[in-house]
Amino acid sequence: MRKPKQGPAKTAKSDSRLLDAEKFLLPTYKRPSVVMTHGRGAYVYDAAGKKYLDFLGGIAVNALGHAHARIVKVIRREAACAIHLSNLFHNAYQGPLARKLAAWSGMDRVFFSNSGTEAIDGAMKLARLFGRQANEAAGTTVKKHRFLALENSFHGRTFGAISVTSTEKYRLPFAPVVPGAEFVRFNDVADLEAKFDDTVCGILLETIQGEGGIYPVSEVFWNRARSLATEHRAVLIADEIQCGLGRTGRFFAYQKFSSKPDIVLIAKPLAAGLPLGAILTTEEVALRVSPGIHGTTFGGGPLACAVALEFLKIVEDEKLLENICTLGAELREGLTKLAAKFGFIREIRGEGLMIGVELSVEGAPFVSGAIERGLLINCTHDFTLRLLPPFIITRAQVREFLRLFELVLATTPQQASASDSGKSANPERVALAAVR
Ligand SMILES: Cc1ncc(COP(=O)(O)O)c(C=O)c1O
Numbered sequence: 001m002r003k004p005k006q007g008p009a010k011t012a013k014s015d016s017r018l019l020d021a022e023k024f025l026l027p028t029y030k031r032p033s034v035v036m037t038h039g040r041g042a043y044v045y046d047a048a049g050k051k052y053l054d055f056l057g058g059i060a061v062n063a064l065g066h067a068h069a070r071i072v073k074v075i076r077r078e079a080a081c082a083i084h085l086s087n088l089f090h091n092a093y094q095g096p097l098a099r100k101l102a103a104w105s106g107m108d109r110v111f112f113s114n115s116g117t118e119a120i121d122g123a124m125k126l127a128r129l130f131g132r133q134a135n136e137a138a139g140t141t142v143k144k145h146r147f148l149a150l151e152n153s154f155h156g157r158t159f160g161a162i163s164v165t166s167t168e169k170y171r172l173p174f175a176p177v178v179p180g181a182e183f184v185r186f187n188d189v190a191d192l193e194a195k196f197d198d199t200v201c202g203i204l205l206e207t208i209q210g211e212g213g214i215y216p217v218s219e220v221f222w223n224r225a226r227s228l229a230t231e232h233r234a235v236l237i238a239d240e241i242q243c244g245l246g247r248t249g250r251f252f253a254y255q256k257f258s259s260k261p262d263i264v265l266i267a268k269p270l271a272a273g274l275p276l277g278a279i280l281t282t283e284e285v286a287l288r289v290s291p292g293i294h295g296t297t298f299g300g301g302p303l304a305c306a307v308a309l310e311f312l313k314i315v316e317d318e319k320l321l322e323n324i325c326t327l328g329a330e331l332r333e334g335l336t337k338l339a340a341k342f343g344f345i346r347e348i349r350g351e352g353l354m355i356g357v358e359l360s361v362e363g364a365p366f367v368s369g370a371i372e373r374g375l376l377i378n379c380t381h382d383f384t385l386r387l388l389p390p391f392i393i394t395r396a397q398v399r400e401f402l403r404l405f406e407l408v409l410a411t412t413p414q415q416a417s418a419s420d421s422g423k424s425a426n427p428e429r430v431a432l433a434a435v436r
Contacts, residue, residue: 015047032371039066042390042397044376055389055401056376060210060242060354063269063311063320065390070310071272078306085302087295093305100312104251105264107280112300116241116267117156119277122294123263124160124178124202126281127235129288130262131201134233140198144233146180148195148203152381153183154211155204155239164204167211187221196228202235202263203228207253210242213384214349214356219257226259235262235285241277242354245269246315246391249325249352272311276304320391327398328352331387334402342409344417346383355387356380361414369412375404 017035035047042065044054057063064071085091098110113119124147131144149155149164156162162171163178171177185191186209196203203225209215229236238244238261243253245266254261262285267277277299315321332348335357339345347358359366363379370377380386389401 041065042393050374052374052376053400053404054376055387056378057388057390060247060268060388061273063391064272064314065392070314071307074306074310078303083303087300091302093302093309094300097305097309100309101278101280105280106260107264108283109281109286111279113277113296114275114299115277117158117161119265119267119279120155121158121160122279123237123265125294126263126285127202130235130285131233133288138233142198144199144201146182146200148182148184148200150205151183151186152209152212153206187218189221189224192224196232198232200232200234202237204237204239206239208243208354211380213381214354214386222257223259237261237263239265241265241267246321246324247352247354249321249328271304271308274304274307276308324352324391327393327395331355331398338406338409344414353389353391357385359383361417365415366408366412369408373404373408
């Protein structure tokens with residue numbers, strides 16, 4: 001591996017890369033003053049040579065860690081052949097990749113996008129298409145246009161995606177958004193039943209809410225969403241962009257339920273860090289699709305698809321689902337011990353290697369403390385520390401994490417508590433409070 005040259009350590013004030021970023025980038029992110037340069041396995045390095053144990057994985061993207069030899073080899077091979085060809089032609093990898101994704105998911109057909117949010121928008125278009133035709137076939141003139149989504153949801157940043165994202169700060173500054181979206185209280189079947197009727201064309205669920213703080217949809221809620229979608233000729237859309245493709249120890253998080261969605265959305269780890277998303281769906285939905293009705297310039301290019309195919313094969317060849325289950329359980333066990341020691345840990349949630357550590361105090365100072373100690377994690381919804389380690393994580397690295405994390409918990413000064421700030425992190429508690 002060729003590493004970037006390291007000169008004398010630069011301070012934030014003297015590093016021209018940081019100064020350029022500050023001056024020329026849109027200020028959409030609040031970032032620490034470090035420049036990350038490269039990674040190897042479960043570690044990332046900054047320009048000063050500092051090493052970080054990466055339990056964030058580019059927010060659930062780097063499932064194979066960094067610089068996996070088989071991925072690097074495919075990128076080199078394919079980059080020398082064709083990076084882009086156009087969807088006006090077949091390439092060698094889209095078909096085989098679609099076949100493999102169909103086998104993993106139980107879906108029939110695939111459309112490739114460049115990102116998660118584009119997959120969401122494409123799925124919303126499919127829902128409208130399916131709903132309209134289903135209503136016409138049923139001889140009803142009811143306008144079928146509404147989307148149901150969950151409170152505490154996050155589905156991305158395009159207009160379609162923010163319309164079904166409940167968090168107001170992502171949606172309201174851009175209003176009016178796509179009309180017809182309504183939010184159902186999290187895991188609240190009565191609210192779901194009250195809001196579902198023949199005007200609904202699709203319901204979107206993150207099988208496990210990610211940005212919302214690692215909250216799984218309950219089986220009862222999922223099954224009711226399934227039956228209502230069938231009854232009202234709407235599609236059930238599983239947003240598995242963060243929780244899918246192995247993260248829970250299953251190919252897809254919804255595979256713990258007895259019923260299937262009509263549409264599954266994936267992105268993040270699919271092409272091991274190259275931008276690629278996908279809409280997976282059934283033949284019944286696909287029947288409504290004809291040439292020209294949807295498309296993309298970049299989505300499904302040969303390089304990204306070749307890498308994605310290799311990613312899926314690596315997950316199988318290296319038996320990574322087993323690793324995820326075993327080490328995920330060890331990680332949660334270690335965290336549970338820490339929770340007994342640190343009273344401000346409220347709850348440990350999650351499955352496989354998608355874990356939330358809910359605190360009763362603000363999480364941001366712990367994220368900064370972790371960076372100082374050479375550990376990458378992040379915080380969602382103010383109070384939940386989120387852990388998304390790579391699927392290739394080892395037992396020694398889980399132990400290293402627990403050691404570092406304990407130090408961070410022990411040494412970080414605690415700031416405002418959830419009760420002080422009047423905010424609640426937990427959508428189930430919010431839903432229950434609303435019912436009472
Ligand atoms: C559940 C979920 N859906 C959709 C998205 C949007 O994906 P992208 O950032 O690739 O557009 C994200 C991103 O974090 C996500 O976690």
